[in-house]
Amino acid sequence: MNEEEKKQKEIEEKKEEKDNFQEIEKLKKEKEELLNDLKKAKADLINYKKEENERYQELIRFSNERIIKELITVLDSFELALNNLKNEEGEFKERYIKGIILIKSQLEDILKREGLEEIQVKKGEPPDLNFEEVVSEIETKEFKEGTVVEVFQKGYLLNGKIIRPARVAVAKVKEEL
DSSP states (O other): OOHHHHHHHHHHHHHHHHHHHHHHHHHHHHHHHHHHHHHHHHHHHHHHHHHHHHHHHHHHHHTTHHHHHHHHHHHHHHHHHHHHHTTOOSHHHHHHHHHHHHHHHHHHHHHHHTTEEEOOOOTTSOOOTTTEEEEEEEEESSSOTTSEEEEEEOOEEETTEEEEOEEEEEEEEOOOO
16 A cells, blocks of 8 residues: 555545444434433423323313202202201201201211301301302391392302302392382
């Protein structure tokens, strides 16, 4: 091999070395990009799993909402029956009332364990429109205008979510002629 061929070979080797170095740098950069993409995909997957778990927990908490709404109407019927029995008299009335109160109490306990709570309404106070629906006005001198006079229907929360607002009547100042 002569001198010129050696130089040519050296030039080719350096060029090949430079190409190899560039290829290595290119591959390193691709590796970093792929690694970053993988890390991002992994983080996205973790976040997705968290969000799905939260949605699932929410679904579980409110999955029985429909049946609980129906059971609330049964609870309303118990209250109506008890209120109507107050006008009756005798031993029959006492036994009947005790039985209804026991059944109503059992139903309330079951619903409470499932996350149901009654919305507390205070007579004589302005209605909290976040939890109460004003359905009527009643003329009275006993209460200040715009304050709750009567609760027509109890309201309920299920695990902190309103499933039925309390329906109330507010005071309207009785106008004197």
